Amino acid sequence: TMSSPDEITVMISMEDKVYNVSKRKLIERSDYFRALFSSGMKESEEEVVRLQGLSVHGLELVLGFISTSKVHIDNDSLEDLVETASFLQVTSILQLLLSEIRLDNCVELYRLSDVYGIRDLMNACLKFMTCHYHQMLKRQEFRDFPSSFKQQIKDFRMKGNATVVAIGDFFGTPLPIDYHKVPSSMLRYDEVEQKWELLPSALPPDLVNVRGYGCAVLDNYLFIVGGYRMTSQGISTVHCYNPCGNEWTPVSPMNQKRFNFKLLAVAGKLYAVGGQSLSSVECYNPELDWWTFVAALPDPLTEFSACECKGMIYVMGGYTARDRNMNILSYCPTSDCWTVFESCGVHIRKQQMLSVEETIYIVGGYIHEVEPNKKVRQMDDMLLVQSYNVTSREWLYLKENTAKSGLNLTCTLHNDGIYIMSKDITLTTSLEHRMFLKYNIFDDTWESFRRFPAYGQNMLLCSLYLPNMLKA
16 A cells, blocks of 8 residues: 555556555656546546556556655666656656766666656766766776767767866965965966966865876876875875866876876876886776886986877987987887887977977977087077977977076967966066966967966966856
8 A cells, every 4th residue: 555544545456466556646746647537538437547568666666656755766676667657757756867877877877768768867877977987988888888979978078168277286366365265276267357266176185285296188087197295205196187077086096106207198098108217108098997007218218298199109308317318209009119200409308298280389498409500599498389290300490488488387288379387486486487378379479368377386287178067
C-alpha cells in the first residue's frame, strides 16, 4: 500500500503484483495518470489500472517516489528508473536526475537520455562530461564513444570567453581596497574596461611561494608543475585549475623533482623538459593520469627556452655545462627522439617562446651576436621580439621596445597578440621593469596598457576560456 487511509486510492497491477497508490498524488506527479483519469476512457473508470512492458523494479521505484517524494538512485537501476519515469511521464524524477550526474553514471545517463529523448538530461550530461573531460578520459565507457563525439566534448571546453588570467602573489594597488584579504590569488583582465578583477578562486596553499615552476594550458586546464621553495629543494607536485568548475585539484606528481624547466602541451599530452642540471624529459598522459620518461635532451641546459610548434618541441638558447647552446633542438613525440634542427649565429638566453602556425616568436631575453660579420647588435636589456619560421628557417627581427626590459617576463598568446607582463612588480621596481603590454602579431605594433595587475611577485600570465558565470 502506498497511500494514507482517508485518500481515494487506485490499484495498479503489473504482472502478478498490485499496488495501492493515492489517486491525488498520481494525478499530481504523473502526466500519464493525469491524462488517463481526465480522459473519460473506460480504463479510467475501472478499479484496477493494468500496466505492462515495464520493469517491476522500475515501477516500484517510481510509485514509491509518487507516494513519498523520495527515490533511491543507484547505477544498477538507472535504466529501469528512467524507462518507467519516461513512460509514466513523472518529470520531477527526471528533474531530480539532473543533480545526480556523477563520473560513474554520466555516460549511462547520457545514453538513456538519448534513447528516451530527455533533452534537459542529455544537455546536463554533455555539460558534466565537458567540465570533467580529463577525468572522463580515464573511464573505459567514455573512451568507447566514437572519436568525433570525444572531440566534440573537448571542443565544448573552449566555449566561453577567452580571457587573460594572471596568477601570483599579489599585494597592494591598483586592485580594489578590500583586496588585501586574499594573500595570493588569480585575476582576470577585462579588455573592454581595461581593468583587472579578482577571479573567485584562491591558489592551493602549497603553491604559495613556489618559484621556477612550469606552467601550460592543455584542453583548457591550467597545469602548474614542479618548481622550488626558498626553504627547500625542488618539488615534483602538480596542480591543475579547471575553469569549468572553478577549482584546483592535485594531479599525479612527476617522477623527478624539477625547477627552471619548460612545460609544454603537445597533442593532448604535457612534456616537462629539462630543468636545473637535468636533461631528462617526462610526458604526462591525462588518460592515465601518469608521467613517463621519454627521450632525454642531449645535454642538460640552463637559461634555455622551448615551445611547441606544428606538433614538435623546439628548444633554443641557454648554456650547456661547457658552453653556449648555439643549436636549435627539435623533439618529435611520435618517434621519441631529439635532433639538432639547425645551429644559429645568435646566442639567446632567458627568453620566452611561443608559436603561431609555423612561426616561433622569441620574446625578450639576452641576445648576443656570435658571428661578427652578422649585423646584430648586442642587445643587453631591451624588449625585442624576433620570429623564426620552422618551415623556411628564416629569422626576422621585429619591432623592439627600447623603453622596457626584456628580462623577467611572463607572456601568453591571446587572440591576435602576445600579452607581456613583468614577473615581479614592487614599489621599488623601476619603470623599465614595470610593464603590461601587447605585441600585435599581424601588424608588428606595440600597445601599452595602463594597468598592470598589482604589485606582486612570481606573476604568470595565461589565456583561458572562462565560462560566463565566472564573471565577477
